Amino acid sequence: MRNVMKNIVQKSPWIYRINAGSCNGCDVEMATAALIPRYDVERLGCKYCGSPKHADIVLISGPVTEVVKDKVLRVFNEIPYPKVVVAVGICPISGGVFRDSYAARNTLDSLIQVDVNVPGCPPRPQAIIDGIAKALEIWKTML
Amino acid sequence: MSGIMGYFYNLVVFPGGLFALAVGMFFAGIDRKIYARMQRRVGPPIYQPIIDLIKLMHKETLIPRTSNQKAFRLAPLAGFAGMLVLVTCIPVPGVFQGIGQLDNLLLILYILAIPAIALMVGASSSGSPFGAVGVSREMVMTIAYEVPLIIVILTIGIKAGNASGVLADFSLKSIISLQKETGSILSDITMVPAFIAFLCCIPGTLGAVPFDIPEAETEIAEGPILEYSGISLGLFKLTGWLKMFAVSALATVLFYPVPYGSHWLLSVFLFILKCLFTILISVTLVRATMARMRIDQAYKFYLRIPTGLALLSLVLTIFHVHV
Numbered sequence: 096m097r098n099v100m101k102n103i104v105q106k107s108p109w110i111y112r113i114n115a116g117s118c119n120g121c122d123v124e125m126a127t128a129a130l131i132p133r134y135d136v137e138r139l140g141c142k143y144c145g146s147p148k149h150a151d152i153v154l155i156s157g158p159v160t161e162v163v164k165d166k167v168l169r170v171f172n173e174i175p176y177p178k179v180v181v182a183v184g185i186c187p188i189s190g191g192v193f194r195d196s197y198a199a200r201n202t203l204d205s206l207i208q209v210d211v212n213v214p215g216c217p218p219r220p221q222a223i224i225d226g227i228a229k230a231l232e233i234w235k236t237m238l
Numbered sequence: 239m240s241g242i243m244g245y246f247y248n249l250v251v252f253p254g255g256l257f258a259l260a261v262g263m264f265f266a267g268i269d270r271k272i273y274a275r276m277q278r279r280v281g282p283p284i285y286q287p288i289i290d291l292i293k294l295m296h297k298e299t300l301i302p303r304t305s306n307q308k309a310f311r312l313a314p315l316a317g318f319a320g321m322l323v324l325v326t327c328i329p330v331p332g333v334f335q336g337i338g339q340l341d342n343l344l345l346i347l348y349i350l351a352i353p354a355i356a357l358m359v360g361a362s363s364s365g366s367p368f369g370a371v372g373v374s375r376e377m378v379m380t381i382a383y384e385v386p387l388i389i390v391i392l393t394i395g396i397k398a399g400n401a402s403g404v405l406a407d408f409s410l411k412s413i414i415s416l417q418k419e420t421g422s423i424l425s426d427i428t429m430v431p432a433f434i435a436f437l438c439c440i441p442g443t444l445g446a447v448p449f450d451i452p453e454a455e456t457e458i459a460e461g462p463i464l465e466y467s468g469i470s471l472g473l474f475k476l477t478g479w480l481k482m483f484a485v486s487a488l489a490t491v492l493f494y495p496v497p498y499g500s501h502w503l504l505s506v507f508l509f510i511l512k513c514l515f516t517i518l519i520s521v522t523l524v525r526a527t528m529a530r531m532r533i534d535q536a537y538k539f540y541l542r543i544p545t546g547l548a549l550l551s552l553v554l555t556i557f558h559v560h561v
Binding site for chain 2: 137
């Protein structure tokens with residue numbers, strides 16, 4: 096019964112995007128490329144939601160600049176459990192082109208637990224969808 | 239079945255409660271599927287609303303520290319309860335006659351406003367500025383779409399009153415029996431503008447796309463339901479699905495309850511089909527082809543086009559009845 100429930104629940108992932116100082120490249124890939132008819136993620140039950148309190152999977156892009164760091168943490172803490180974190184692009188992993196900048200001193204995984212990394216600058220839409228699929232597997236173990 | 243047990247059955251099983259929920263979820267699923275197909279996408283399965291609901295039950299429910307706890311917790315329940323009473327009042331032609339004391343269109347109009355008011359109470363008790371913006375927009379929308387809705391209902395009341403010899407008759411039973419004798423109200427050419435006005439009000443009451451200004455997720459982050467999570471959000475979703483069934487059923491009862499089948503199963507089937515048709519032409523097609531309006535545009539739209547059409551029908555009906 097519990098397994099059946101898990102399988103049912105993981106068919107309704109609601110996605111929330113946090114832009115942590117990104118250059119918008121990854122956001123364009125997430126918002127348009129992953130949602131255009133060609134790569135329809137709604138067939139998996141996904142839905143982009145506007146409120147962090149409705150989210151199940153969080154997509155974070157950008158190098159987590161000093162200015163937005165506290166805000167990112169605050170929004171992240173407003174997401175109810177169980178939640179899965181997907182870091183999109185190379186920036187949250189190492190800083191990418193913003194590495195060693197005076198304004199971006201933390202990687203994302205030094206602040207919060209990251210479940211899936213999707214590297215790329217920007218990553219291809221297929222890679223983002225693959226990252227969401229991997230996040231679903233992890234989400235299933237959390238239920 | 240009669241008395242308290244009968245009312246309880248009507249509230250929980252048919253036509254309220256389980257039946258209305260199942261049909262409402264089915265409509266929501268079909269709506270999302272056809273919306274996706276119109277954009278040449280595959281779209282979610284039709285049973286997606288049920289999955290969403292089960293998912294929301296498994297989520298943590300957060301209550302903001304700045305909120306008024308009692309109002310925040312009770313608002314979704316109040317909205318859901320109001321909607322449950324509303325779907326119980328609506329008759330299914332040929333199967334269910336409606337409950338005697340609740341058999342009144344004006345009463346239904348009042349109860350229809352309860353979910354919107356519950357949403358306002360919940361949002362304003364959450365202490366979120368986005369919620370406050372959403373509340374003000376929701377209020378404007380409610381005021382805007384209630385005007386044509388009231389005029390349409392008045393028109394139908396005068397039409398039914400003419401048949402039973404009073405000034406205006408708002409009983410759903412007599413409206414259905416009138417249409418049983420003289421054919422559907424929609425077949426009368428003077429009532430077509432009123433029907434279009436009613437269709438224009440449906441997306442407003444449901445918060446569907448051209449009029450989803452209170453819940454605009456890209457501008458004000460879902461507005462009134464921003465702070466809700468878990469099962470309280472699920473209750474708001476349930477209320478929305480019940481509302482979807484309720485307004486489409488109201489359109490069916492008011493404008494084309496006939497023909498209905500001789501067997502109760504056929505009647506229910508035809509009823510659901512008519513409701514689905516209403517939802518498809520008034521919500522899905524509009525939602526897939528239009529973008530969101532601004533609040534001032536929506537307000538002006540409601541006070542110009544649907545109100546004008548409804549007034550046209552009202553004047554024609556009064557002229558037809560009394561001159």
